[in-house]
Amino acid sequence: QVQLVESGGGLVQTGGSLRLSCTASGGPLSNYVMGWFRQAPGKEREFVAAVGRTGPGTTYKDSVKGRFTIFRDNANNTVYLQMNSLRPEDTAIYFCAGMNKRIIFIKPTDYQYWGQGTQVTVSV
Numbered sequence: 001q002v003q004l005v006e007s008g009g010g011l012v013q014t015g016g017s018l019r020l021s022c023t024a025s026g027g028p029l030s031n032y033v034m035g036w037f038r039q040a041p042g043k044e045r046e047f048v049a050a051v052g053r054t055g056p057g058t059t060y061k062d063s064v065k066g067r068f069t070i071f072r073d074n075a076n077n078t079v080y081l082q083m084n085s086l087r088p089e090d091t092a093i094y095f096c097a098g099m100n101k102r103i104i105f106i107k108p109t110d111y112q113y114w115g116q117g118t119q120v121t122v123s124v
Contacts, residue, residue, distance in 0.1 A: 002027040002113050004096050009118030012086055016122070020081040022096030022115055030054060030074040032098035036081045037108055038120075040092040047106040048094070049081060059104050064090075086122045093117040 008020040020036070035050035049060045049070040058070055067086075072079040079096060097111035105111075 004115035006115040006118040009120045011121045017084045022079045024077045029077040034079040035097045037095045038092035045108050050104045088122045091122050
């Protein structure tokens with residue numbers, strides 16, 4: 001069973017950038033479609049981005065298109081989320097997740113494996 005650990009969150013001003021990392025252990029990352037989700041206080045967990053098992057196929061939430069980029073390094077068992085032009089509404093806990101499927105799905109219930117989350121806060 002794969003274990004996922006996120007890092008890279010923090011506090012940033014509006015317009016700033018952060019890069020989140022998610023490192024997997026317990027199995028090769030190439031077996032999994034990988035996604036990033038986020039959850040703001042009082043809101044449901046929502047899809048942000050996903051990448052196919054070997055890339056380059058990706059899918060994004062509309063509001064992050066052109067600002068966020070998901071990419072993976074299977075050799076190092078790591079998936080990344082590069083976030084640019086951050087906005088206060090991007091503030092949330094960000095989770096990486098993996099699913100043992102061949103195509104990308106965007107519902108949280110489709111993903112079997114989850115990290116513990118990393119906080120991203122964007123100040124005005």
